[in-house]
Each structure stands twice: as structure tokens, then as C-alpha cells.
Amino acid sequence: MSPEEPSVQDNYLSSQLTTQHYSTRKKTVDLAQFGLKKRTQTEISVGAQWKRAEKDAAKTEKLEASSAKIQRQKTGIERLKKLEAEKLREYTEDEWFSHGQDTATYEDAGPHESDPLSDSEESQPEGSQGGKDDDDEQSQSQQGSKGKQREKAKPLQLTAAEKRRVRAQELRESIAANNSRTPTPQLRRESSTKMKAKMMTGLLPDWHAKLQAGGPATNKLPAPQVNVPTSQGLIPTWKSRLQDPSTPFPTGFNGRTVNSKPRALQCSRAAKDSDNDVISRKGVVANPALTRQKQSVVDPDKSISTDVLPAWIKPFFWSEVMPTLRDIYGGLSDPWDLNQADSDFFLHALQRATDAACPDQHYEATKGDPVYRVAHQQMYEWQRDFMKATLKAVQEGVLEQCGKEASPGDIKQYVTATFAPDGEAYNGTPEGKIFAQAHLAGIQGSCCKDTVYPVGALALSMAAVQLSFCTFAQGKFVPGPGFSKVTAGILTLGYTSGSSFSQLLVKKSRFDGVVEAALAYVHVLKVHKKGNGLGLQPVQLMVYSSPPGSPTAK
DNA sequence: CACCCATGTATCTCGGGCTA
DNA sequence: TAGCCCGAGATACATGGGTG
Numbered sequence: 135m136s137p138e139e140p141s142v143q144d145n146y147l148s149s150q151l152t153t154q155h156y157s158t159r160k161k162t163v164d165l166a167q168f169g170l171k172k173r174t175q176t177e178i179s180v181g182a183q184w185k186r187a188e189k190d191a192a193k194t195e196k197l198e199a200s201s202a203k204i205q206r207q208k209t210g211i212e213r214l215k216k217l218e219a220e221k222l223r224e225y226t227e228d229e230w231f232s233h234g235q236d237t238a239t240y241e242d243a244g245p246h247e248s249d250p251l252s253d254s255e256e257s258q259p260e261g262s263q264g265g266k267d268d269d270d271e272q273s274q275s276q277q278g279s280k281g282k283q284r285e286k287a288k289p290l291q292l293t294a295a296e297k298r299r300v301r302a303q304e305l306r307e308s309i310a311a312n313n314s315r316t317p318t319p320q321l322r323r324e325s326s327t328k329m330k331a332k333m334m335t336g337l338l339p340d341w342h343a344k345l346q347a348g349g350p351a352t353n354k355l356p357a358p359q360v361n362v363p364t365s366q367g368l369i370p371t372w373k374s375r376l377q378d379p380s381t382p383f384p385t386g387f388n389g390r391t392v393n394s395k396p397r398a399l400q401c402s403r404a405a406k407d408s409d410n411d412v413i414s415r416k417g418v419v420a421n422p423a424l425t426r427q428k429q430s431v432v433d434p435d436k437s438i439s440t441d442v443l444p445a446w447i448k449p450f451f452w453s454e455v456m457p458t459l460r461d462i463y464g465g466l467s468d469p470w471d472l473n474q475a476d477s478d479f480f481l482h483a484l485q486r487a488t489d490a491a492c493p494d495q496h497y498e499a500t501k502g503d504p505v506y507r508v509a510h511q512q513m514y515e516w517q518r519d520f521m522k523a524t525l526k527a528v529q530e531g532v533l534e535q536c537g538k539e540a541s542p543g544d545i546k547q548y549v550t551a552t553f554a555p556d557g558e559a560y561n562g563t564p565e566g567k568i569f570a571q572a573h574l575a576g577i578q579g580s581c582c583k584d585t586v587y588p589v590g591a592l593a594l595s596m597a598a599v600q601l602s603f604c605t606f607a608q609g610k611f612v613p614g615p616g617f618s619k620v621t622a623g624i625l626t627l628g629y630t631s632g633s634s635f636s637q638l639l640v641k642k643s644r645f646d647g648v649v650e651a652a653l654a655y656v657h658v659l660k661v662h663k664k665g666n667g668l669g670l671q672p673v674q675l676m677v678y679s680s681p682p683g684s685p686t687a688k
Numbered sequence: 689c690a691c692c693c694a695t696g697t698a699t700c701t702c703g704g705g706c707t708a
Numbered sequence: 709t710a711g712c713c714c715g716a717g718a719t720a721c722a723t724g725g726g727t728g
């Protein structure tokens with residue numbers, strides 16, 4: 135068709151419209167007739183005003199919801215405080231009775247004088263022997279000035295029970311102090327980040343803290359360090375066991391996780407606005423049973439399918455890159471925030487993971503490239519895995535305990551009892567199982583042999599267990615609010631930043647013990663179907679999981 | 689020129705098709 | 709049937725352009 139020749143469409147339009155070239159200012163055409171009427175400024179301002187009012191109303195509503203949430207949190211913290219104190223009291227009494235009038239006294243002498251509370255557990259063999267280990271230093275630094283005060287106030291010789299009482303008193307004080315730093319709804323990302331930094335100081339450095347500690351402060355974002363320590367001695371015992379199950383369990387492990395937990399702050403998603411929005415904006419009621427259309431062909435430049443991965447990374451993507459990323463994020467205090475407060479954290483983490491897995495490829499990660507997109511998406515899948523595994527476990531548990539014919543009342547009773555502060559839900563088994571399935575099984579092959587503990591992953595497990603029990607709170611399964619930054623973000627931070635985890639992190643053996651218990655549930659390697667289908671060679675895994683620069687890293 | 693709307697882009701979350 | 713996988717849709721923010 136030549137350019138001069140009018141098309142059929144043109145002919146049709148010219149026959150329909152008397153004036154082809156119209157202007158919005160010289161209204162020679164009744165634009166309304168064609169649905170093209172331009173609105174007057176008055177109309178626009180009326181519309182804008184109306185929209186502003188709507189926005190303000192929504193804002194007010196949001197603020198009200200927010201303050202209500204804070205109030206609920208305060209109540210939760212109060213309850214937690216009581217629980218903590220109660221648990222400690224019980225624990226102290228138990229210890230007292232179990233030791234009877236055993237007058238085990240502690241000779242505080244020399245360098246230990248400043249820390250009269252170093253309890254008997256510390257003297258047990260703990261992997262790294264020889265004087266004071268890291269844990270001692272941590273607890274010492276935490277208790278620092280208070281310890282000195284006590285030196286004056288207390289006699290040098292204390293019984294075990296007395297020491298525990300003092301410690302309990304300290305914990306209560308610390309909880310009271312922490313109360314003012316209660317994680318609040320993430321109104322501002324900044325504040326939560328600062329809070330995280332504060333909370334983690336003195337316990338264990340998380341990845342972000344490590345990155346920031348990389349050098350002098352600059353405006354440039356620090357490159358993440360996927361630390362590959364040269365000394366195996368630095369690797370916590372649990373990680374050694376993950377790589378070699380024959381590694382003996384540490385002594386002094388009781389297989390229980392923390393008992394004190396922040397309460398789930400909201401069991402139901404705060405009326406996700408999207409549903410309402412659909413109604414208010416489009417004026418139609420969203421079809422509750424939307425049928426999904428067949429998958430369409432997606433632009434490879436936008437696809438998050440693993441098919442778009444470059445060939446060179448496919449053999450290592452599931453076996454090393456993803457395990458490394460999961461490992462990194464599992465060690466963060468906020469595993470939900472992939473970019474850790476607006477930095478390019480994910481980009482750097484991906485860069486390091488790929489460098490470690492494929493050192494010869496010299497891949498340069500960029501935002502939005504196929505590897506970035508797919509890995510990014512898979513991190514969300516990792517987060518969801520915690521909830522999926524938990525829901526399944528809880529459903530199985532309910533079925534097992536209540537039977538198929540159970541009435542809603544029976545289920546409700548079981549769930550209430552299990553979910554109670556001292557219920558079975560918190561005996562260390564459920565979250566350990568989830569933690570193992572959703573995380574430990576998924577980090578095998580990780581190139582990150584860092585000493586950071588998987589606090590984030592454990593917190594996700596805890597949060598998932600809590601939210602899962604909510605799904606049976608009515609005596610029957612009611613799909614929950616989902617598992618996301620919105621529904622579980624605060625709860626997760628409540629763990630990693632709260633007192634229950636700091637209790638765990640005070641001593642290496644405690645967290646090691648938690649992970650050791652979970653390792654019992656890692657029966658099989660998590661092998662990705664596609665990854666496996668690509669003919670992954672074990673020998674390649676051995677070669678590429680070696681530290682870069684080591685003799686085997688070629 | 690300020691204001692406002694429409695559109696574009698990136699990120700996040702969810703649901704359901706597909707497969708073992 | 710469970711779990712994997714990935715596209716659809718929601719959300720948040722950025723940008724360009726029309727209007728008075």
C-alpha cells in the first residue's frame with residue numbers, strides 16, 4: 135500500500151468525522167460525542183478536591199488504624215514482659231529446687247571479678263575453650279557498667295540461685311528499657327533501621343552491620359562481603375554439622391528453643407485495601423472466584439521465569455547462588471527487606487553470590503537483568519516457604535491431635551491450649567521443623583560460610599508458626615492473611631530485636647543448640663527440580679563451593 | 689508557572705496451572 | 709496431591725504533559 139493511498143480505516147474515519155484535525159481549544163467538534171471531551175479547570179479542581187478529601191479520609195483512617203496497632207503492640211509488650219518475668223521466676227525456682235540447698239558458690243577472682251554473674255553453664259565445655267570465649271565477652275560488654283555497680287552492692291560470693299535472681303532482675307530492667315524501643319509499625323523505614331542497628335549491637339553483627347563496618351563512612355554504598363573465612367574454627371558448630379552431619383553435637387544442649395515469644399500482633403490482614411479499592415475505584419465488585427487465564431507469552435526482558443537465566447549460571451543457580459542468598463538473608467535481622475533500607479543490598483549480595491559460585495564468569499550484576507529478576511523473585515519464594523511449610527505442619531498437627539471427625543470446638547480447644555504461652559506450640563519442635571525445612575535445607579551449597587547466626591530465618595519460622603495457628607483459631611481452617619512484610623514484618627523484627635533472641639545470642643552454645651535441634655529434621659538435600667534436571671555434577675559443587683582464591687577454587 | 693492528572697516503571701504479593 | 713513455578717494484579721513512586 136502506497137503512503138498516498140488512504141487506508142480502509144482512514145476512509146472510515148473521514149466518513150465518520152466531518153472535521154479531521156480538531157483542537158481542544160477551538161471546539162469545532164463536539165468532542166463529547168466521541169468521548170473525548172476535555173474537562174474545564176473547574177471540573178478538574180472539583181475532581182481534585184473530591185480526590186483530596188478522599189485521600190485525607192483514607193489518611194485519617196490509616197492513622198487511626200496505626201495508633202490502634204501501636205496500642206495493641208503496647209498491650210502485647212506488657213504481656214510479654216509479664217511472661218518473661220514469670221518464666222524466669224519459674225526457671226529460677228526450678229533451678230533452686232533441683233539444686234536443693236546445694237551451696238555451689240562462685241569464687242570471683244581476678245579478671246572475672248567484673249562479671250560476678252558468669253554462671254555455671256559458661257564453665258561447661260563449649261567448643262572453643264581456653265579462658266573467655268566470644269560469648270563471655272559479649273555478655274560482659276552487655277552487662278558492663280551494671281556489673282561494676284553490682285560489685286559494690288553485692289558480696290563477691292553468690293549462690294547459683296542468687297546469681298540467677300540478680301540476672302532475672304536485670305532482664306526485667308532490660309525489658310522495661312526495651313519497651314521504649316518497641317518496634318513500631320514501619321511508618322518510616324529509617325527509624326526501624328536505626329532501631330535494628332541499636333538492637334543488634336553487642337549481640338551479633340548481622341550482614342548489614344558488617345557491610346557498614348567495612349570501612350570509613352562514605353556516601354558510597356559499601357560492597358557486601360560474603361565472608362568466606364579461611365579458618366574452619368570460625369564456623370559455628372551448627373554450620374559444620376550442616377556440611378557434615380557426623381560432627382558431634384555440642385554438650386550442654388537441651389534441644390529447646392526460646393519459650394518467650396512476642397505475640398502475633400494481628401491475625402488478620404488489616405483489610406487489604408486492594409479489595410476495597412477495586413470496588414471504590416472501579417465501581418465494580420471484585421469477583422471472589424477469579425478464574426485465571428492461560429499463561430501468556432511474556433517479554434523475556436521482563437520474565438521472572440528461570441528459563442530466562444543465562445546458560446552459564448544455570449548449573450549453579452539453584453545449587454549455589456540461591457543457597458548463598460538465602461543464607462545471607464537468613465542472617466539478617468530483617469529478612470523481609472531485600473534492599474535493607476533503600477541501599478542496593480540485594481544487588482551486592484547477588485554479585486557476591488555469583489562471584490563465589492562462578493568466579494571465572496566475571497558477571498556484573500545490574501538491576502533488572504535476568505539473573506537479578508529471577509533471584510529476586512526466588513527470595514520472595516523463600517520467604518513464603520516458611521509459611522507454606524508451617525501451614526502444612528499445623529494442619530497435620532490439628533488432624534493428628536483432633537482427628538478427622540473433630541468438632542470446631544475440639545479444634546478450638548486444642549489450638550487454644552497449644553497456642554497458649556506455655557503450650558506445645560512453643561516447645562521448640564514446630565519452629566525447628568519449619569526452620570529446617572524452609573531454611574537449612576535450602577542453604578546447602580551456600581558459598582557463605584559466615585559466622586552470623588540465622589536469626590532472621592529463625593524469626594521467620596517463629597512468626598510463621600504463630601500466624602499459622604491463627605488460621606485455626608475459629609475451630610476450622612480459615613485462610614490467613616498471608617505471610618509478608620506487611621503481616622509478619624513487625625513480628626519478625628520483634629524476635630530479632632527483642633529480648634528472647636538476645637537471650638539466645640548471649641552464648642554461642644544456645645543458638646548452636648537451637649540449630650542443632652533443627653538439623654535433626656534435615657533429612658534430604660533440597661534439590662531443585664530444574665537444577666537437578668540440568669545434570670548437576672557433584673564434583674562441580676565441590677569445586678565451586680570452595681572459597682575463592684583457595685587452591686580448589688578454579 | 690504551579691497544579692493536577694494520566695501514564696510509566698519497579699517492586700511486591702498472590703493465586704493457580706503444571707508436573708512429578 | 710503437594711509443591712514448584714511464574715504471570716497477574718496491586719501498590720508505590722516517578723515522570724511528562726495539559727490546563728488555567
